[in-house]
Amino acid sequence: MSDDVVVVHSPELLAQVAALPALPGVYRYFDTQGALLYVGKALHLKRRVSSYFQKNLDGTRIGHMVGKIARLETTVVRSEAEALLLENNLIKTLQPRYNILFRDDKSYPYLQLTGVAGKDGQGPAPWQQFARLAYYRGAVNHKHRYFGPYPSAWAVKETIELLQKVFRLRTCEDTVFNHRSRPCLLFQIRRCSGPCVGKISPEDYAQEVAHAQALLRGEADTVLAQLQQRMMAHAERLEFELAAELRNQIAALSQVLQQQSVSTADDRDVDILAVRVQGGRACVNLAMVRGGRHLGDRAYFPAQLQEATALVLPEEEQAQDAGIASQVLHAFMAQHYLGVPVPPVLVLPLPVAAPLLQLLSEQSGQRIHAVHQPRALRRTWLEMAQHNAELQLARLLAEEGSQQARTSALAQVLDLPLDDMAQLRIECFDISHTAGEATQASCVVFQGHQMQPAQYRRYKIEGITGGDDYAAMHQVLLRRYSKVAEAQREAGGADTAPAQARLPDLVLVDGGQGQVKVAQAVFEALGLDVSRIVGVEKGEGRKVGLEELVFADGRPKLALAADSAALMLVAQIRDEAHRFAITGMRAARAKVRTGGSRLEDIAGIGPKKRARLLQRFGGVRGVAAASVQDLATVEGISPALAETIYQALR
Known part of the structure; x- marks a missing residue:
């Protein structure tokens, strides 16, 4: 906004501002399109909001935002603390343009100690008597004990290793625990006490669990004192082997505590x-x-x-x-x-x-x-x-500077007419399958000088001959851009189409002339600009750094130097598309080969019966390998249902 531009707001908006109460609350500014610009809180709504409209803010960045305000909403609350809570709930959920935003990270890891209580008054199952240490992400519940959150997965795994070393608690899955007939390797290297095969009693194991919990609560001195008392008691009873075990445990715990520099209570x-x-x-x-x-x-x-x-x-x-x-x-x-x-x-x-x-x-x-x-x-x-x-x-500033240089280099090489490089949007497509099985297509997005994982998409490719990459590319591009083309036609052209109907500035396809011709055919059929299509063709010997760019609009191939910043960016985006496609393909392939969720899809199989089957046979593969007679031995599985399961998993 230039200094000589005068912002004029509607009389209705100004009247609404004048009528605001002198109470605490939250205010929200919207533009003419209904997009949320800003969320703020105030102890005195009238004084706070009025200050935005009464000051001479022309030519400033805040004036630029105020000039966009077309509508105002407010919510009155009882206190400033309530206003603060509502403000930040709205910021996290609505993500307004002019508020400081932190990524809503719900993936903090925890250390989980599984519960020991039985169900239905029947007492705990064997594996429930022996609490399990586990790395956990997700919502916590009252059935288990959680410690954390931890700042990283590494911190949780290090803590689990510590507890294994000192208290020898188990980490195996319940299905593995239930089917063990001899001690595992962790028992051999003294990282587990072997509860699965009766090497420790439930009472002694519960005592080790209690010590582990006390250590996690910061009660290290209490744990050491208890271990020393037990060691002396064994020594007095001439149980020297047990006393030596506790001596080693105390030594291991003391060493860990020295390394961790435990603070005061x-x-x-x-x-x-x-x-x-x-x-x-x-x-x-x-x-x-x-x-x-x-x-x-x-x-x-x-x-x-x-x-x-x-x-x-x-x-x-x-x-x-x-x-x-x-x-x-x-x-x-x-x-x-x-x-x-x-x-x-x-x-x-x-x-x-x-x-x-x-x-x-x-x-x-x-x-x-x-x-x-x-x-x-x-x-x-x-x-x-x-x-x-x-x-x-x-580190971030260095990476961003490097990434911005790569973006500018690519725009210059391809002669992309953009004033703001942060607005450059690139979508890249790749196809992945194993000998035609579980074909998946990926679309990854680069914008704002960085990859945008929230905008990635996977496409399940169906109805084609297995291994036909050209047909797969045709299908994914048609599915991705047919709606864009339709929206542009309804709006009367690309220039007048809404933002969601905007084509990316560059469409990368992983492949050479063949893949580019497929993409060109799709774009021509949809009436879209083929000059945006660029293929990334592997060079001689398929060596990294020798890639060539193939254009759909007739331009000759372009080979960039191996140290070209533009080529580095293209390779980064192409490799990300490849990674995303492969992970999707492997997941789809595993689902097909192991039965995936097909067990749940069988009529008559609910969550409880599925759990019993998986528990009995150790997983979907075990269920698929079981005979009809074996399946029928599971509680709730009739002979007829066993036959149905057997046939469904063939």
Whole structure:
């Protein structure tokens, strides 16, 4: 927006602003297309919202956003804490353009300790008497015990290895446990106590489980004291072999504790947050301490930072980087802890608003203590987190700079007329199958200088001769772009079509002249621009770096140097399409070969009968290999149903 442009809002909108109450609440701005621009909270709705419309903001980035506002919605709440909660719920679900956004990461891993309670008063099954250690992602439930969340899969697996080494708890699946007749390798290398074959009693195993839980809660000293008491008791009874076992266990646990630098009991569960802002990007580094052990850290990079930080009103501005860091930290805490448990102590680089801490305390059911000027060990933790934030942000900026250079190089090589390289959209297609079996097509998307996994698509190819890659490519391109062509015709042309009907700037197909001709035929039949089609043909000897680009509009083949930034980007996108197609094909092939979900599709087989069958035979393959007589021995499986199952899985 230029400085001489005067923003004029409708009288209805201005009247709505004037009528706002002097109460806490949340406001939402929409543009003329109904797209959500911004979500904000206010202790005083009227004063806050009016400030956007009464200031002379022309020529500024905030004025640019205000000029787009066509509609306003508000929700009145009872307190600032409620406003904060509603604001961040709306930000996470609606993802407005001018708010700081953090990816909604629901994939935090946990360490799962399976439950031991039986069902229906019948007592636990053999494998339920011996709790199992497992790596777990997903929603937690009351049937099992969970520890975490952990910052990475590596942290969970390291903890499982620790508990195996010290307490020798099992990690095998229940179906494996139920069918063991002799100890496995883990028993031989002293990483499991062999409960599957009776090498340890349920009572002794339960005691080891209790010790493991105590260690995970940070009660290491208590565990060591109990182990030492047991060792001395065995020694007094002249049970030297058992005493030696406990001695070795104590030594292993002591060594682990020394390596992990266990902190005081007051810092059993702590999150340490560090923020770094540089080059128009920001990084929040989250380090976790659970049960007194520092589990590692995880970096988060907010999206839309420049758009969101432009919305600070003039009277609220602070020193630029400090103000942005504060906004980023506040946004991360508000969004992240909506779905993740909050530890009782947060170590922070900056102070945060009291309403945010009040909200976190109400959600967690305990008082949350925030420390922004830590001392001693906490200060060391914060310095480590800040250093990691700097390293991660430097890495991101370097990668983005390299990726932007690759995007610009490709646009220059192909003479793509784009003013904003971040808007360049590339879709790449690949076909994968094994000798014609389980043919899958993939479509991956590159935009904004990076791959966009949320927009990837897989297509199940049917109705063609197995192994006919040309027919598969024809089918996937027709399915992908026929709706685009139809929308463009209804809109009267590509220039007037809505955004969802826009063709990508480049359509890459993995293949040479043959695949390109197939793509060209599809585009010509649909009335689309064939100049956007480019094939990636493998070079001489199919060596990486010797690829050539094949064009559908008659241009000669283009061979790029092996160190060309443009070729690196093409290869990156092509390899991602190949990976995505292969994983889909392998999953489809495995489903066909093992029966997949066909067991559930058989009439008369519900969840309980399916579970009994899988439990008895150790998996779908075992069920498929079983005879009719064996199937009929399973509870609830009649001879007629056994025959049906047998025939369905042939």
